Amino acid sequence: xxSRGSAWIxxxxxLAGACSMTLELSAVRLVAPWFGTSSVVWTHVIGVVLLAxxxxxxxxxxxxxxxxxxxxxxxxxxxAAGATAWLPAxxxxxxxxxxPAGIALDxxxxxxxxxxxxxxxxxxxxxxxxxxxxPPLATEILQRRSDRSAGDSGGRVLALSTLGSIAGTFSTTYxxxxxxxxxxxxxxxxVLLALTGIWSLxxxxxxxxxxxxxxxxxxxxxxxxxxxxxxxxxxxxxxLDQAESAYQSIRIVESLxxxxxxxxxxxxxxxxxxxxxxxxxPGLLPDGYYxxxxxxxxxxxxxxxxxxxxxxxxxxxxxWRVLEGAMPAQVRLVGTGAEIDPEVVAMGRRWFDLPxxxxxxxxLAGWDARAALASQVEPFEEIVLDAYANQMEIPAHLCTLxxxxxxxxxxxxxxxxxxxxxxxxxxxxxxxxxxxxxASAFGTRVLAVRVPFSRNCILFARRGAEAPTPGSEAWFxxxxxxxxxxxxxxxxxxxxxxxxxxxxxxxxxxENPIDALQWESIRRGRESWIxxx
Amino acid sequence: xxxxxLKPGVLLLACALSFPVRARGEERxxxxxxALAATDQEPDATSRARARVExxxxxxxxxxxxxxxxxxxxxxPGDRILLRRALELETALRLxxxxxxxxxxxxxxxxxxxxxxxxxxxxxxxxxxxxEAARKLQEHQARxxxxxxxxxxxxxxxLAGVLVASAALAxxxxxxxxxx
Numbered sequence: 001x002x003s004r005g006s007a008w009i010x011x012x013x014x015l016a017g018a019c020s021m022t023l024e025l026s027a028v029r030l031v032a033p034w035f036g037t038s039s040v041v042w043t044h045v046i047g048v049v050l051l052a053x054x055x056x057x058x059x060x061x062x063x064x065x066x067x068x069x070x071x072x073x074x075x076x077x078x079x080a081a082g083a084t085a086w087l088p089a090x091x092x093x094x095x096x097x098x099x100p101a102g103i104a105l106d107x108x109x110x111x112x113x114x115x116x117x118x119x120x121x122x123x124x125x126x127x128x129x130x131x132x133x134x135p136p137l138a139t140e141i142l143q144r145r146s147d148r149s150a151g152d153s154g155g156r157v158l159a160l161s162t163l164g165s166i167a168g169t170f171s172t173t174y175x176x177x178x179x180x181x182x183x184x185x186x187x188x189x190x191v192l193l194a195l196t197g198i199w200s201l202x203x204x205x206x207x208x209x210x211x212x213x214x215x216x217x218x219x220x221x222x223x224x225x226x227x228x229x230x231x232x233x234x235x236x237x238x239x240l241d242q243a244e245s246a247y248q249s250i251r252i253v254e255s256l257x258x259x260x261x262x263x264x265x266x267x268x269x270x271x272x273x274x275x276x277x278x279x280x281x282p283g284l285l286p287d288g289y290y291x292x293x294x295x296x297x298x299x300x301x302x303x304x305x306x307x308x309x310x311x312x313x314x315x316x317x318x319x320w321r322v323l324e325g326a327m328p329a330q331v332r333l334v335g336t337g338a339e340i341d342p343e344v345v346a347m348g349r350r351w352f353d354l355p356x357x358x359x360x361x362x363x364l365a366g367w368d369a370r371a372a373l374a375s376q377v378e379p380f381e382e383i384v385l386d387a388y389a390n391q392m393e394i395p396a397h398l399c400t401l402x403x404x405x406x407x408x409x410x411x412x413x414x415x416x417x418x419x420x421x422x423x424x425x426x427x428x429x430x431x432x433x434x435x436x437x438x439a440s441a442f443g444t445r446v447l448a449v450r451v452p453f454s455r456n457c458i459l460f461a462r463r464g465a466e467a468p469t470p471g472s473e474a475w476f477x478x479x480x481x482x483x484x485x486x487x488x489x490x491x492x493x494x495x496x497x498x499x500x501x502x503x504x505x506x507x508x509x510x511e512n513p514i515d516a517l518q519w520e521s522i523r524r525g526r527e528s529w530i531x532x533x
Numbered sequence: 534x535x536x537x538x539l540k541p542g543v544l545l546l547a548c549a550l551s552f553p554v555r556a557r558g559e560e561r562x563x564x565x566x567x568a569l570a571a572t573d574q575e576p577d578a579t580s581r582a583r584a585r586v587e588x589x590x591x592x593x594x595x596x597x598x599x600x601x602x603x604x605x606x607x608x609x610p611g612d613r614i615l616l617r618r619a620l621e622l623e624t625a626l627r628l629x630x631x632x633x634x635x636x637x638x639x640x641x642x643x644x645x646x647x648x649x650x651x652x653x654x655x656x657x658x659x660x661x662x663x664x665e666a667a668r669k670l671q672e673h674q675a676r677x678x679x680x681x682x683x684x685x686x687x688x689x690x691x692l693a694g695v696l697v698a699s700a701a702l703a704x705x706x707x708x709x710x711x712x713x
Contacts, residue, residue, distance in 0.1 A: 055695055058702050098684045100676045107627060107677060114684035121691040287593060425596065452593020471566060487565045488592035 008203065009141050010160040012073070012196050016134035017164030018171075019189050023084060023131070024049045025172040026185055027124050030087060032249055032268035033230045034095035035116040038393055039515055044113075048120040049128050056132015063133060064140035070204025073137040075215060077197030080130035082218025085190030087123055088183040088228035095119050101231065109522035131193075135161050173246055181244050182228045194219050237264075240351060245343030252351045263351055265316045265344065275344070275388070276316035278352040283325025284481075288453035290420050291322040292485070297382050297416035297460065298323070299477040300468055304330050310380045310410070311337040312369035312398065313387030316348025320361065328479070336380075338364040338372030370397055370406070379412040385419040394421065396512045399434050403509075404441030404461075411463040417442070419459040424525050426450060426496040429517045431457050433504030440500040450494045452485075459498075470495045565592045579609040586618050595622055606635075611642045613656060620663045629674040632667035640664060 098115035143153040242251035264274040314337030345365040348354030423431040447467040460467040468474035470490035582605025589598035602619035623632040
């Protein structure tokens with residue numbers, strides 16, 4: 001066999017590897033509007049893909065013993081092309097079937113687990129299984145045509161398939177998805193697989209034109225009609241803008257109330273959460289928004305100069321907007337913010353009045369919060385930690401003892417850390433564990449406060465000092481409106497002190513069960529509303 | 534969950550919450566604390582529970598308000614005002630079982646209590662609206678349960694299919710290899 005003759009089959013193996021990785025990496029994005037992109041969803045998608053590939057390899061091994069493995073390979077690739085091309089259209093009905101509309105975050109835990117697994121099985125098992133047939137068939141073809149040993153043929157196919165997978169991995173995240181979006185990515189993969197399948201059929205001299213037409217029919221029908229559809233905007237809201245970034249699906253929704261326009265930035269939204277909010281005037285948001293509590297440290301400190309704030313998880317800049325409109329008049333906000341997703345920053349500039357180039361507002365777009373903080377030289381009066389991933393997960397590296405020690409080292413003396421945590425009350429396992437970890441890092445007590453009309457809590461810690469005790473003289477401030485809110489926060493049951501080495505496990509870079517704690521929090525969820533602990 | 538969707542209370546204790554807000558250096562504005570403390574002076578346990586529910590609700594402590602309402606209902610199980618507020622809170626906090634039980638209890642209380650025509654009409658409408666909300670919450674819960682069951686079954690069927698296919702592959706006799 002000529003090297004050109006063996007090159008095509010190795011190219012097919014490489015392409016199948018690339019397509020399977022594109023399919024896998026896009027898969028989480030495809031179901032994200034319904035199930036999010038938590039580690040559970042990733043686990044299910046990867047697990048299903050590996051299961052499908054495993055069975056596919058086995059099937060391919062069996063099928064490779066036939067008289068015409070080229071033809072079998074072509075048929076498998078054409079079927080995979082059809083199954084892949086229909087994924088955008090099928091995602092909405094399949095995912096909606098498993099996840100009814102209007103599910104709140106605190107009731108979704110079990111459904112997210114089972115629903116995401118079921119959706120992954122229905123949607124991604126068939127095309128991946130068919131793609132799994134390709135490597136053994138390619139190995140067989142190579143061996144028959146070139147008289148190479150089984151090991152030599154298998155090794156070459158594996159090498160090319162893995163190289164293809166690497167290419168598929170990087171190109172999907174950095175190039176294909178941001179440039180083409182989900183629908184065109186899947187349709188493109190379908191077309192590529194179909195062309196490869198046809199080439200394999202030509203090499204195998206079959207099947208007939210009629211049979212080829214039947215095999216191509218699913219793809220040809222899918223091309224004009226298969227389109228991905230995200231869940232509709234919540235009732236009373238309209239979608240202003242949406243985009244696919246390297247990290248997530250993003251959309252801006254605006255309330256339909258003409259007198260009080262209000263915007264939210266949602267990421268991978270299928271549930272009831274949001275990443276940033278905007279109202280026309282800077283300042284405090286309505287009751288229930290945790291951002292309002294970020295302004296308390298500046299009032300408690302009675303500062304008169306510049307107030308340097310670092311926001312880890314800037315989003316579209318809501319924390320800054322609340323701070324600048326609700327701080328004492330004599331204080332000037334000097335903000336630095338880190339946001340890992342540059343597309344979120346771009347959306348913030350387009351729709352949320354996020355400043356582009358003001359000297360007092362420095363946006364570190366594309367920066368991980370921990371790396372961004374480590375790069376800062378000047379100390380801060382306040383560091384706000386508002387970083388969430390996958391709608392409900394605090395990123396593991398942003399809630400460890402080592403990270404909070406780093407945070408403390410970047411604070412001015414008596415500077416503040418304010419942490420936003422989603423949790424069900426002050427006995428929530430996530431709240432207990434993160435608060436205990438912060439207290440251990442700072443060596444002082446940490447105050448946890450429940451946000452009124454919300455399931456969020458805010459932790460306040462200080463470098464070398466403590467937050468004022470709720471209800472004490474120091475608790476209330478000179479602003480009447482703030483003091484009225486502080487009155488509500490000083491009621492028994494709405495706040496709690498946490499000591500170093502508290503109740504929950506101390507989270508470290510080495511040992512961090514935050515994922516398990518977050519699922520436990522959601523599982524216990526509503527029961528704790530009644531029991532109070 | 535958007536807890537701000539909960540309807541604002543209509544039973545605010547105007548007197549209890551009317552402490553003046555003062556600037557720092559003067560009397561501290563502890564209006565909610567003072568309002569709660571003031572309820573201790575109320576000799577009637579049901580009235581005290583009603584007052585505490587409203588104060589906690591106004592302060593944004595919805596779980597606390599619900600716990601207070603439930604405690605009050607243990608003392609006065611048929612109290613319409615506590616039942617109404619408990620139902621609102623249970624709907625907002627998505628607690629379908631409690632909401633269902635209390636909606637039935639409220640309807641019974643409205644039928645049983647002696648009320649003038651205008652009050653009866655108002656309470657009947659209110660009970661009907663809250664019962665409808667509780668019913669929708671239950672339906673929602675049932676849909677959720679069905680979706681979980683459906684997802685579980687689909688997982689079982691698919692995984693069983695994979696197992697069967699694997700077993701079939703393992704058991705089938707290999708065909709002779711065709712070599713050109």
